[in-house]
Amino acid sequence: MRRLLTLASTLALAAGAAAAQDEPLRIGAAVYGLNAEFMQIWSAALEEHPAVQEGIVDVTIFDGRYDALVQQEQFETMITQGFDAIIFVPIDIEAGAAAVQAAHDAGIPVVGSNTRVNSDLLHSYVGSDDVMSGRMVAEYVLEQIGCEGNVVILEGPIGQSAQIQRLEGNMQALAECPDVTVLEQQTANWSRAEAQTLMENWLTTHGDAIDGVIGQNDEMALGAIEAIKGAGLNVEDFAIAGIDGITDALNAVKAGEMQSILQDARAQAQGALDVAIKAVKPDYEPMSDIWEQYPEMPWNDGADAEYNVPWTPVTEENVDELLAQRQ
Amino acid sequence: MAVGTARRIDTGEIMRRYGILIAFLVLCVVLAVVNQNFLTTRNILNVLRQTSINGILAIGMTFVILARGIDLSVGSIVALAGVVSASLATMATTAMVPGGPYPAALAILAGLAVGAACGAVNGVIVARFHVPSFVVTLGMLSAARGLTLLYAGGRPVPNLTDSYRFMGNGSLWGIPMPVVIFAAVFLVAWWVLSQSRFGRQVYAVGGNPHAARVSGISVASIRIWIFVISGTLAGLGGMILAARTGSALTQAGIAYELDAIAAVVIGGTSLAGGVGRVTGTLIGALLIGVMNNGLDLMGVQSYYQQVIKGVLIVAAVMLDQSRNRRD
Numbered sequence: 001m002r003r004l005l006t007l008a009s010t011l012a013l014a015a016g017a018a019a020a021q022d023e024p025l026r027i028g029a030a031v032y033g034l035n036a037e038f039m040q041i042w043s044a045a046l047e048e049h050p051a052v053q054e055g056i057v058d059v060t061i062f063d064g065r066y067d068a069l070v071q072q073e074q075f076e077t078m079i080t081q082g083f084d085a086i087i088f089v090p091i092d093i094e095a096g097a098a099a100v101q102a103a104h105d106a107g108i109p110v111v112g113s114n115t116r117v118n119s120d121l122l123h124s125y126v127g128s129d130d131v132m133s134g135r136m137v138a139e140y141v142l143e144q145i146g147c148e149g150n151v152v153i154l155e156g157p158i159g160q161s162a163q164i165q166r167l168e169g170n171m172q173a174l175a176e177c178p179d180v181t182v183l184e185q186q187t188a189n190w191s192r193a194e195a196q197t198l199m200e201n202w203l204t205t206h207g208d209a210i211d212g213v214i215g216q217n218d219e220m221a222l223g224a225i226e227a228i229k230g231a232g233l234n235v236e237d238f239a240i241a242g243i244d245g246i247t248d249a250l251n252a253v254k255a256g257e258m259q260s261i262l263q264d265a266r267a268q269a270q271g272a273l274d275v276a277i278k279a280v281k282p283d284y285e286p287m288s289d290i291w292e293q294y295p296e297m298p299w300n301d302g303a304d305a306e307y308n309v310p311w312t313p314v315t316e317e318n319v320d321e322l323l324a325q326r327q
Numbered sequence: 328m329a330v331g332t333a334r335r336i337d338t339g340e341i342m343r344r345y346g347i348l349i350a351f352l353v354l355c356v357v358l359a360v361v362n363q364n365f366l367t368t369r370n371i372l373n374v375l376r377q378t379s380i381n382g383i384l385a386i387g388m389t390f391v392i393l394a395r396g397i398d399l400s401v402g403s404i405v406a407l408a409g410v411v412s413a414s415l416a417t418m419a420t421t422a423m424v425p426g427g428p429y430p431a432a433l434a435i436l437a438g439l440a441v442g443a444a445c446g447a448v449n450g451v452i453v454a455r456f457h458v459p460s461f462v463v464t465l466g467m468l469s470a471a472r473g474l475t476l477l478y479a480g481g482r483p484v485p486n487l488t489d490s491y492r493f494m495g496n497g498s499l500w501g502i503p504m505p506v507v508i509f510a511a512v513f514l515v516a517w518w519v520l521s522q523s524r525f526g527r528q529v530y531a532v533g534g535n536p537h538a539a540r541v542s543g544i545s546v547a548s549i550r551i552w553i554f555v556i557s558g559t560l561a562g563l564g565g566m567i568l569a570a571r572t573g574s575a576l577t578q579a580g581i582a583y584e585l586d587a588i589a590a591v592v593i594g595g596t597s598l599a600g601g602v603g604r605v606t607g608t609l610i611g612a613l614l615i616g617v618m619n620n621g622l623d624l625m626g627v628q629s630y631y632q633q634v635i636k637g638v639l640i641v642a643a644v645m646l647d648q649s650r651n652r653r654d
Binding site (some may be wrong): 035036191193198200247248 | 369573574
């Protein structure tokens with residue numbers, strides 16, 4: 001048995017040596033969960049990266065199933081299996097730190113994407129600034145109501161980094177409009193159905209007094225739209241905006257019912273992969289076209305600690321093109 | 328069915344028998360006094376509409392619990408029936424079913440069939456293979472969610488036809504369709520459980536399966552039927568949810584089984600089986616709905632709602648226990 005094992009490992013070593021030149025890099029992507037549309041788009045974009053298509057890297061996507069512990073165990077698996085680099089989209093800003101530490105100890109670079117993790121051991125981070133989007137979404141609503149009147153805020157799950165940062169941005173924008181009153185501010189846990197119920201109840205309490213709806217994501221803004229329609233009110237009488245640019249929201253923008261800000265999942269995924277490959281292969285040049293698409297986010301040899309993927313406002317002009325990309 | 332034998336009027340006995348109804352009425356009176364919007368027609372219709380999906384699931388759950396079972400899979404069946412049925416009623420160009428959108432009636436039949444099929448699988452395994460329903464439906468909770476994600480590719484099924492959406496956002500003589508459906512389901516369930524032979528057999532199986540078998544009842548077929556009823560009603564709930572939000576989401580219905588069980592238990596149906604009424608479930612579901620609505624109207628943090636719901640569930644079971652002891 002032992003001899004057999006030795007033989008097997010010798011063969012494996014020989015095969016490894018022969019293929020070392022063009023053997024693809026193994027990069028693992030640990031994402032918090034694949035149930036929602038955004039991470040689906042993110043994952044699809046990763047698989048479509050030219051380096052994957054040309055066989056330069058082998059990408060394995062691990063579904064964290066919205067559980068920090070599952071993600072931790074997936075890191076252990078990747079470390080054991082000797083992955084060359086890891087792209088990390090953590091479920092929780094704090095709980096991911098231990099996983100990053102373990103990979104760092106094993107000498108595997110970790111590139112963050114989309115959601116932050118509270119660790120200074122990240123090789124780099126490619127994501128979008130949620131404070132900025134929170135500010136933008138509130139500004140859309142405030143601009144439309146002329147910086148006066150009453151708004152409600154639909155928040156993400158309290159304590160999640162996106163909720164904290166988007167709220168910070170909401171408040172920055174609101175501070176510039178002292179004549180605006182926030183009538184209600186409550187979590188709907190990113191959920192359309194929950195937001196619909198909440199908005200129905202708010203419309204009962206405040207009726208026509210509500211002028212604007214600040215949604216910290218598109219799902220909740222869409223729920224508010226359904227509630228307004230259900231109450232027999234005119235959606236055009238409300239200023240409504242959300243974040244993420246999910247397909248239903250793009251359709252609602254097209255119908256003139258809301259505004260949305262696209263979080264570019266493709267750029268976050270492909271940018272993170274370019275940075276991760278560069279971390280392992282020093283002579284690598286980025287292959288994704290996102291660096292041309294966003295000149296305001298320079299490549300800088302993949303050495304930046306943070307890459308800020310710009311937010312794209314969804315407008316009547318670009319909405320058809322964005323919808324076409326989803327086909 | 329266990330019947331109390333108290334002869335004289337006894338306030339303790341009244342509390343035990345009608346405690347939940349009294350609590351519900353007190354809550355309504357308090358809310359009507361505190362908030363002027365509570366008793367408006369629109370708000371009452373809102374509460375009924377917001378209660379209807381959970382109410383429909385809870386009615387199905389009542390059948391299962393009366394027969395001494397439990398159905399943990401209803402939340403996942405909500406999502407599965409939702410996406411399957413919506414995929415036949417979507418106008419999206421990315422539709423996975425070619426040739427659509429199909430007539431709403433066909434899509435609805437498909438959703439009901441999916442729910443009934445999941446329920447039948449649950450029921451057959453429970454009845455024929457003698458696996459505890461807790462375990463079987465726990466398995467279905469996971470499997471149906473996975474099938475939902477597989478079927479929809481993790482993405483929502485958007486752009487549902489207006490005729491399909493009618494059951495979510497339409498109304499009949501001024502009453503929202505979800506409420507009309509909920510009322511119809513309730514009346515049928517009430518008749519079946521209190522007037523029909525099948526209903527008496529459900530109570531008999533839950534009260535004492537051995538005695539039921541001896542008296543010639545096919546315990547296995549009753550057990551299969553109650554899961555088919557629960558699954559079908561979950562499918563119905565899932566379609567109303569999709570019609571209401573305008574899009575069938577793969578994350579729909581997560582943890583809905585818990586609210587359904589809560590409504591049944593608050594309504595006084597014993598988890599030991601054989602004791603309880605569907606009118607109790609109606610009040611239990613309405614109590615949860617009114618409480619959520621009232622606290623929203625008063626601007627109370629949603630976290631308190633969860634605490635209060637928890638206290639209610641335990642209090643209801645305590646009432647139930649003391650009633651059982653007396654009997």
